[in-house]
Amino acid sequence: MLKALVIDPGKCTGCKQCEMACSLENEGVFNPSKSRIRVFDFHEDARFVPYTCTQCDEAWCQQACPVNAITTDAMGVKVVHDNLCVGCKVCTIACPFGTVNYNASTGKVIKCDLCGGEPACADACPTDAITYRDVEQSGYDKMKVWATRTSAGTESHGPNTPA
């Protein structure tokens, strides 16, 4: 049984606690621009969508890396090895989801690695819009879950809208 981040935009309030938790965990400061998860704000549609790497099975980033600096761990997580990354950025254009970003201050790329099994974003999310839980599904299915949750978000109201 693998664990995955399950994102339910219908529950997101746009508070960005996930971005703060992520940047503190990984950069040691509060800095959303260096967060590996980002909340998109669709103001006119009254929707907020947390967005990050789904640890997809295709592992586009890993395949594109010329120096093998991205590997898949036993939990299926695609991990960037800083000691090997040369900052060539090929993974950033290869990832069709746009979830690998270049960090100019370190010269390396950054992506979600689920914080080694304890994702800080899920821990910080006050509304359970981001949860980390067991999913008996392949990466493909994980993404389908993501997709349907997301599309459901177009209809559902906020987490705290009176029924």
Place this chain on the structure above:
Amino acid sequence: MGWTGKILRIDLSKGTVKTEPLNMDWADKYLGQRGLASKYLVEEIDPKTDPLGPDNKVIFATGPLTGTCASTGGRYSVITKGPLTGAIACSNSGGYFGAEMKFAGWDMVIVEGAAAKPVYLTIFDDDVQIRDAGDIWGKSVWETDKWIKAAHQDPMIHVATIGVSGENAVLYSCVVNDLHRAAGRSGVGAVLGSKNLKAVAIRGTGGVSVKDPKEFLKATKAGKKVLKDNAVTGQGLPTYGTQVLMNVINEAGAMPTRNGRDVQFESAGDISAEAMAEPRRSDGHPNLLTNQACFGCTIACGRISKIDETHYTVQNKPEYWHASGGLEYEAAWALGSATGVKDLEALTYANFICNEQGLDPISFGATVGAAMELYEDGVITSETTGGIELKFGSAEALTRCVELTGKAEGFGKELGMGSARLTAKYGRPELSMTVKSQEFPAYDPRGIQGMGLTYATSNRGACHLRSYTVASEILGIPEKTDPLATEGKAGLVKAFQDATAAVDSSGLCVFTTFAWTLEDIAPQVDAACKGDWSVEKMLEVGERIWNMERIFNNKAGFTAKDDRLPERLMKDAAKTGPAKGLVATVDKMLPEYYDLRGWTSEGVPTNETLERLAV
């Protein structure tokens, strides 16, 4: 360390941009945001200066917890001498702008002088530019936000801007950031307008660090748990928003209605939180779509609404068919009860326009209420109003007024003066529901006596956000007190005022105090900031701030005579509800309050007090 330690000083007259280190001695005494920026302001401007003249300054200030993971740590304030009141003004706002200022690396932006031509500021990390605003002068808040993001091709920019009303010196115009969060009161928007400063656009990519990250995480996590476990901040506010008060305050007989003629509004239910969540008869959808958090907020009380597309206000106006900031309690009260209007969609539209054009809905709605009374009393006629039948309860009149005032056209220009100047102009000053020329909000002191003292002594003119004794008197937070009693209220007001001043200086939202006390807040500040931040120190800082603001106002010419409520509240007894037969009795509480504060009977801080607090 919480603070970035850097401030920006922009001189619009000279066109210069300078940076300077934050005065850390002051930071230790005034914490940040409201307190610290007020310290800068009182040190740097003449209290008697013309609020709309070039010698006034306007400061955008964050708190040390702004831009951290502390719940609600995303606040900033706009501090200046207010044109509506002539008193010190400090308007607090949420959204994402404040945090972005910190990420750009700045604790404060001090704006001085006045530009010869319209300009806007861009602060992209260290790159700070004064730019020509010729293309956006005359545009609404929403248009300006869009224009700036497109012009700089960066959707991640956060914009604080004034609308047309700020350009036209509407005395209660706001600074609106992130489309519908506002530094709303006292006319801070008009100060920007007087400086020809249309907007401030910020994009920050840096980080905010804290003194002890481990302790900070622990303290903020504990704080978040308190908020989550508390029924008000964990369930009530996110679900119903502040609007849940509509029925509460109305039942309690403390709802100022039709310019204070009444204390209960028979149609309160129609414009309540409960009504916003009901499916509309017209299109089957509720007015309320969802709730939204400001940056870092784990409460998420913000309302996001969508107006019925077939409603007369937006028919054939698709530009208003999208979701945007919906009615909060104060707005619903001012636009609704104060004017007697019960059309929820019309109120939402008026609220949209207030956001779009940068109007404080409290002062606007209350001013319309006063104008309606002038009209009903025959003091002004449809000739004065340009054909608007300005009757209590008329949604059409309300929405027409908001359109005109936002653009400062026709009768809107008169409404833009605020109710004190408007009623004075027509010889009926007693019809203005103001203290220090600022309209009071949604709590009638006849039914909530503590709020009378709150309004009377508020340093920025009538306001609920300086000491929200409603929490205790009506809601039972932290303890229930009798709203109709005056005993003990002086102490209650002082305690709320000092604590609130401290919270307002931290970067946190005052709404946390429905669940948090300073016992919850001090550890968070202490883990983030240099120095030892205990509850006692926070309270001392709060009291110091309060006295500093008071001294500024005294120097600006305010005296004990200005600590008074509108005549109507003191003469005309409430007609219905629990307060039936009662008037507001501030006179009894004031001397006790002055005494508690260590002020003379003239409301002047004694030397002893000033020494004690090292003001």
Place this chain on the structure above:
Amino acid sequence: MHHVILGAGPAGVTAAETLRKHAPDAQITLVSGEPEPPYSRMAIPYLLEGKIGEAGTHLRQTDGHYDAKRIAYKQGPVSKVDTSAKALTLNDGSTLAYDKLLIATGATPVRPPVSGLDLPGVHTCWTLDDARHIAELAKPGVPVVLVGAGFIGCIILEALAKMGVKLTVVEMGDRMVPRMLDEVAGNMLRRWCEEKGVKVVTGAVVESISPAGGAQPKPAPEAAAPTPEPKRPGFFARLFGAKSETAPAPAQATGFAEEAPGFAGAPENGLTVTLKDGQKLPAALVVVAAGVKSNIGFLDGSGIDTGRGVKVDAFHETSIKDVYAAGDVAEGINLSTGHNDMLAIQPVAVEHGYIAALNMCGVATRHRGSLNMNVLDTLGLISSSFGTWEGVEGGSRATMVDEKANRYIRLEFDGDRLIGAQCVGLTDHIGMLRGMIQTHLPLGKWKDKLMESPARIPEAYVAVVQSAPQVGPTGPKVALPA
């Protein structure tokens, strides 16, 4: 079943690993053309910069990786392929039989017909061996001339500049990276480089390279090398036939010897690079990055159909049964055109290797096509391009230019679908551009928003993917079950 793979680059290694995964019992032999463990050429510039050691260029980092996967490693190269006998002849004369063969021999740099290319001190930058030579010569402060500011040239440019040399880059095109970026972006790059102290001479043609103060160079031989870009006027026609713009700079033929005494390999007084317009550039080292050509010479007489590279079908099989091709050497399908084309980039090599291997072991898999894309960091200014960035007739274009901030976005649409893009100074979420192009995502109303504000790409992607889950989060597919 014996699978033999020629070439130990990303395509070959990916193929070997894919074969092992799907054919646990097969015999797999990986034949390398170089006396090195499998490594990545893309990493060489970073080796030069000192970001990594030689081991850091290796394609797999775990010890015993190939042994553990039972992938035999054999030193090539191969000189001849006999497809009827299903046997290979290696350079050392030995032979090797195969059941299925994958040609993943990649490409080699072209050596333009310039006299003096053989002089010591003149190098291409392609192999680890090249890198070792360059590292020896490129000492801080020495004058270096880089011939070619194409994609590869620019990557080398970055490395050389970081090594602290006094760098001049000579490009025959009218701008930098002409095949990856348009005028706006290319010129942005040029200005950026010049501000960073790199001399950029565009529209310039190298006539000769000679020892400094030495004999006159021999006239350039009349040679016609294979052209890697048939769509444009011949690559070398452009390189050496184009009218050069004069960018005069005082030639400093002496002086560097003192600055860099004792460098090995180059003539004692260094080299002089003479341009067609007469300009002379001193150089302790000349690096030539004038394009590459496929390594297909050894296929002569094999019957395998070749053009610029090895021709393959949608299953990556060549004209000869049981012979497949992948990577830089193969003319795979270009997603943007639907036609076979050479896309010599790392991600495409991996896709080819993966798909070819699946077909080799009987998992019939059709290649949907690869997307051309590149990303370049030029002294900190990051540029990228995707797909049909030049646009198509009848399509629409959205651009955003901020010359001062060195930011540029150009989006090309066909209807409401993105077909190409290029960016300068933008890195966050840029992979979404690939996602949008490769999934042919219909953008609907978001296309209009992008026309107004191209920087809203990430929002557009997330918004549209949400409303179209069937094409969105599952991502683009490069391969489809047949």
Place this chain on the structure above:
Amino acid sequence: MQVKLKLFASLARYLPDGSERNVARLDIAEGTTIWSLLDAHNVPRGSCHLVLVNGIYQGPEARYNALKEGDELAVWPPVAGG
């Protein structure tokens, strides 16, 4: 005797059928106390934070008092605003 029961915010779900928005007009027996009326409608006592009769707050003790003809009982869970 006639009284009005008003249940607001999340307590609205306990309103009997036929209520108008948040208000139920009820005919109750003499001597019915605040708690007994709320209990009869399954309103959890723990959720009854703000209890007003005719706008006047009823403390924990007062909730055992009987309602009178024409009384308006209004109840909220913990709420706040501002």
